[in-house]
Amino acid sequence: MLAMIGPVQASPELDKYGKEVEKKVTLRYQAYVQSCPNNRPAYECSGLLIRGVGDPRGKHFNAWDPPRKGATHDTSFSYVRIGISFERLAYAYTNGYIVSPPGQEQPDQLQLQPTCFYPVDGASDKRSDKGCGAYEDKKDSSAPCVVSSDIVTGAKAWFEAHSPIDDKAYDKRCAFSLKGPDVTEAFMTALAVVERASEKTTVPNDFKVTSWTAETAGALPVEAFFYNDEDKLIGLPIAQFNQCRFKHVTGREVPILRRVVLLLNLEPFEHTIENVNPPLAEVYPALKDMAFEHGTLRAAVKSIAPRAEGLMAYNSFSYYSQDQTGVQRCSEVLSAAAG
Template sequence: MKKSLALLMAFLLAGCSLTHPGLEQKAEDTPVTTRTVTTDAASNASATNVPTALTGAQVAAELQKRYRDTRDNCGSASTPAFLCTGLLIRGTEASTEFDAWNPSPTSIKNGGVSFTYLRSDYKVKRLAYTYDSGFIFYPILSTPAGKLNIEILCFFPVDGSSNARPNGGCGEHPRYPTVSRSCEEQNPIIDTAAKWVAKYRKDIADGRNPYEAMCSFNVRDGVNNAAAARFLEGMRAGRLISPDAFNTPNDTKLKTWAQNIPAQLPIEAFFYTKASGLAGAQFYQRRFRGLTGATLPIIYIPLPQTLEQSATFTFRAADQTL
């Protein structure tokens, strides 16, 4: 996957523009700083960044577009769909004691941070711990220059009780040290959705906690041509146990990053899913602006409450703390 990803990134960076093509800024939209470009040497003497013309409405439209993009991969067997489609979101809690984008002590210990992957063909009705606000990461193939590419490690079709697992939260659970190993380490290997579902149902039938006993699909960069197929099978597995994967959010593990580096993180926007989450999203927006000088948009994303519904993405000028 490394070689294919490098080529794709080079292509995208060569052809990228400061605004998303096909999305015109409306006069009434409030501009927000979502990407930066380095100025020439003379200009750098007085300013290091210039905000783009991207608006909150355009960000919402981009999120909607990725949510509806249901490709199996991003062009090859080594480029899984999460690199270019869907949304990687993390529900968080607003607090003056810590910054929401900083990894928790648990994440520092086990090496992984939990996100939820959203797409129109992989819906969830709530986030972990019923959080109603948080932040969204750019997909890796759209990450702006100067931002970190945070590696996706593994995918659990539903909550994998990953806080207690080693190896980035992807390894074996201490309660079931054998049956909970990564799917490719199972005996026999679990490499299809059907095999994963059979194990999931057997764990339940045998009286095991299915979240602690399940195995994760390893999608690290190092697995190369296996990555796209594994992620696709993981999504198929979640659909086969419907509505479990709708009622209980998936667990997508990203590699833990360093503390206190907000300006380097690939945060695309802040969000809230219900009215009670707006204050939290506004807190993140103010805090992020205070630390970095950049204003990221707040997007309202009510999650579907039935499988027939879909998430929507709305930028509201009144929500912003500009």
Template sequence: MSRFWQHIGRLGQGLGLALVLAVAAALPAGAQSTHTASDLTDRYYNTAADCGGPSRPAFLCSGVIFRGTRYSTAYHSWDPSPTSVRTGGVSFSYLRADARFENLAFNYHNGYTVYPIFGAPSWAMDFNFVCAFPLDGATDARTDQGCGRRTDDTTNRSAPCQSIGVLTAEQWLSTYQPHNSSTGFRACGFTVADHTNPPQGTAYAFQQVIRAMNQLGPVSLGQQNEMRAATWAQGIGDKLPIESFFYLANAGDQALLDARGDQADYYRTTGRFVPVIRMTLPTANKNATFHYVDADQAIKPAAAAACPQYIERGGWTTHPGSPHLSLSLVPTDCARNVAASAAGAVFAEVQAKFGATPQWHNPAGMAAQLSCHIEIARHKAEWNLEPDRRADSPEQTRREDCNPPFV
């Protein structure tokens, strides 16, 4: 057995690999697969100075925002790390045709990209990006979500740029390059948070980050920049604006294995398909590239669904004698006659219709209950999915007559 399938076997525990693959196999490919690479490419080449005004910095609509991560079966890569929880901020990098670098922090070889705020799906929460550095800002050792003064700085030189009168790329370079030509560890970061009103606006401030990178030349090419987002809550993966799980094309087999592992883990946890993207970082003479490769996917969406519609109507309700909410669904005649392998397509429609409602949670458990209804209770007048029930494997859920214990 390959190392990848050993990873997937561990991921399949709980929800069950069979359901993970069956659900994903029926998802529409057009919505979130090949066009993702095109979207990333378009944004990479979009070198807009702003997104429509002085308070709309370029990262809201252009460039590729991503976070390098390490795959593990012990945690979800999209949940904030203990350090991010402690500091109140999460680190990202920003890649664009005029903001190039050829290495990732800590030798990461995979991670995830996020949708820009202007263009994100309706279900996705907005990340609150608060500051940006032309180079790695060593933000774990700073105050104020990683945007403030370094804890060992007695000069205040590393305080937010605008607060100490550093407003342009030229001022940033003249202040810091003579002291520290290769890193930004003791440099200031530019405030870009949408609730602030820095001199000349947040769009101007972020543009100085890009301008400083270009003036740094080879120094900038050899080291990633850094953006900080306010730390979000644990366990809300289905609300995060994750666009793709990427891996570096020249980083070896493990990079792809890890991206696949994250993709399968995310699907198992949230019920949402996110594509794996092969990314090549730019060099001095070549631009970055982004490719969707079907063979790279651990979860492979199909091109079309078996029925034009699976759910005729549905809604949240409670049943007499029970305090637990139930999503009561009336399937179409077509849905009552689909093969068990179509459970994924049915659940994708259910999630599209009800996933944004405040009652929605435990998609893994509801997916297992739905699969059970299709296999042993397809002709019931209503299919009732109860998110408060335990997320058991499909096999165990069938043994429980589609009704695992409440938790």
């Protein structure tokens, strides 16, 4: 078993880039919007797409490879941002990676194509239509989610069909389609649902994008690898291996971020969320004229279901220079894992 690397000072270039990525990730996480400029869906400028991964050390796959089901299923991420209680990764993974938002990729990177979104995991690996369709033989119980020009109507329909939320009722959950002319309204409705639903379960949501191939995996717009701080002894060595392996395979050096989950009281959060309008234009100049509107979304969230009692799991992603691996240490990491 590969031991965790001790404190290592990152190169000045990686240190600078890591801090820039931390800022981008933090601003997107805190950007509470209901849509992006030109009536584009909120996930293009707000929130994070994260994917938990297993341990690839000594095995014949990379953390950023597509699922082994390949072309038969799209790939699952989780969508997280302020307002969504998000505590655990799928399968209780200790680490993973963050990708750039759809539409924000670099010219030489894969363009992510969202396909559908489950506010609570719907066991998409057992569904038709590449994970966005009916659950096995239960077609009548897992039709697509209702989308309406009035997002309150669509959100209420979801809760009427799925309340109380049973963590094991995967087969009955619907997916909001992220394709077609109604994608902005569909995702806005899904946001209203996932905010309230996430208070009532720790089951992650499921944001699906069209899968890539093993041959194109190196062009995936990986923004950073991360590990859970509470699982540092397990997650950090895997993240360090993934960072080194990614640099070795693709030539791109991306930082490792530390993910911390804070449990906050729901009520103070409700009073402060209205004031969270970060200066996204600092990292996305194209958004300089963006108006941060969220009144319709907040009204929908408040009206669709009773507020849960308890705490909200708030996520924080931070860059630490000592978590990174340099060129010499990467050679040691990869050699140890191969052995």
